[in-house]
Amino acid sequence: xxxxxxxxxxxxxxxxxxxxxxxxxxxxxxxxxxxxxxxxxxxxxxxxxxxxxxxxxxxxxxxxxxxxxxxxxxxxxxxxxxxxxxxxxxxxxxxxxxxxxxxxxxxxxxxxxxxxxxxxxxxxxxxxxxxxxxxxxxxxxxxxxxxxxxxxxxxxxxxxxxxxxxxxxxxxxxxxxxxxxxxxxxxxxxxxxxxxxxxxxxxxxxxxxxxxxxxxxxxxxxxxxxxxxxxx
Numbered sequence: 060x061x062x063x064x065x066x067x068x069x070x071x072x073x074x075x076x077x078x079x080x081x082x083x084x085x086x087x088x089x090x091x092x093x094x095x096x097x098x099x100x101x102x103x104x105x106x107x108x109x110x111x112x113x114x115x116x117x118x119x120x121x122x123x124x125x126x127x128x129x130x131x132x133x134x135x136x137x138x139x140x141x142x143x144x145x146x147x148x149x150x151x152x153x154x155x156x157x158x159x160x161x162x163x164x165x166x167x168x169x170x171x172x173x174x175x176x177x178x179x180x181x182x183x184x185x186x187x188x189x190x191x192x193x194x195x196x197x198x199x200x201x202x203x204x205x206x207x208x209x210x211x212x213x214x215x216x217x218x219x220x221x222x223x224x225x226x227x228x229x230x231x232x233x234x235x236x237x238x239x240x241x242x243x244x245x246x247x248x249x250x251x252x253x254x255x256x257x258x259x260x261x262x263x264x265x266x267x268x269x270x271x272x273x274x275x276x277x278x279x280x281x282x283x284x285x286x287x288x289x290x291x
Contacts, residue, residue, distance in 0.1 A: 064090050064091065064094055064212055066086075066087055066090070066211040066212065068083065068227065072200070072227040075227060077232050077235055077236065080227055080228055080232060081115070081236070083227065084112075084115055084224040084225060084227075084228070085115055085118070085119055085224075087211055087222065087223075087224040088112070088115055088116055088119060088195070088222075088224050089119060091193060091195070091212070091222045091224075092116075092124075092125065094193075095192050095193040095220075096124075096125065097125075098190055098191050098192040098193065099125055099191060099192065099193040099194065099195070099222075100125050100126040100127065100128055100155070100186070100189065100191050100194055100195070101113065101116070101123075101125060101126075101127050101128070101194065101195040101196075102128050102130070102182065102194055102195065102196050102197075103127045103128065103129050103143070103152075103154075104129075104130075104197070104255070104256075105129070105135065105139040105140075105142055105143050105245055105255060106197070106245060106254070106255045107233050107234070107237060107244055107245070107248065108197030108198065108199065108225055108228075108233060109195075109196075109197035110146075110197075110237070110242065110244060110245075111197065111225060111228075111233055111236055111237065111242075112195050112197050112224055112225065113127070113146075113150065113152075114236075114237075114240060114242055115224065117150065122150075122151065123150060123151075123152055123153070125153075126153045126154075126155050126189065127147075127152045127153060127154050127155065128154075128155045128156075128157055128182065128185055128186070128189075128194070129143055129154060129155070129156055129157065130157040130177075130178055130181055130182045130185075131156050131157065131158055131159075131181075132159060132163065132177040132178060132257050133158075133159065133162060133163055133177070134163045134177075134257045134258050134259055135257055135258060136247055136255070136258045136261075138245060138246050138247050139245055139247065139255060142243070142244075142245045142246070145243070146243065149243075155185060155189065157181040157182045157184070157185035158181055159176055159177045159178075159180065159181045160176065160180065160181070161176040161177070163177060163257075163259070167259070177257070183217055183219075186217075186219050187217065187219070191219055192218075192219060192220065193212075193219065193220040193221070193222055194219060194220070194221055194222065195222045195223075195224060196221050196222065196223055197223075197224075197225055198223055198225070198226070199225050199226055199227075199228050199229070199230070199233075200226050200227065201229050201230065202230075202254075209223055209226060210223070210226075211223055211224070211226055230253070250263060251263030251264065252264070253266075
């Protein structure tokens with residue numbers, strides 16, 4: 060199915076203005092929704108990138124006309140839960156909660172096993188239960204080397220396509236967009252966090268370091284393998 064959707068950049072990412080990046084992202088979103096609706100949704104983490112996709116969808120349609128999946132590992136920051144619930148009410152989101160079959164206490168200390176059972180397995184299972192054929196994911200090329208080679212549309216082993224409308228954006232682009240549109244965002248960012256995950260594995264980081272340097276580095280080292288299993 061993905062072969063029917065063609066996504067090309069008219070110029071290199073480094074030469075695109077933010078307006079051009081927004082236009083391209085909206086094009087990707089519209090093509091994907093037209094192609095897969097009603098069997099498409101969006102993975103929302105409570106972070107800035109998936110928030111940006113939700114906002115772009117609202118700009119196009121005036122609302123979010125597709126379901127929103129939140130993967131609840133059970134150990135997210137309370138601020139993330141509060142922001143998720145607030146956004147659900149204010150933006151009238153059709154929120155679906157993916158819940159793991161194992162608890163954090165059962166798998167903690169085993170990084171790959173922990174990520175698999177708390178993040179990968181529940182999200183993959185939930186998408187299959189919902190009958191999704193595609194899912195929007197807010198990753199960018201500049202976040203991590205394991206994401207630098209990602210394509211706009213990719214198929215995973217379970218046959219569910221991942222659609223990545225923000226690949227050509229930079230971290231600074233996200234913040235310029237959020238602030239210029241006066242969007243609400245997770246308050247953890249104002250406390251020095253640049254990439255937000257589970258509370259036991261995420262700490263604030265400096266502006267000079269890598270964006271994901273505040274995430275558990277054991278996991279970062281095996282990111283390629285985790286992504287092969289379905290990790291965002």
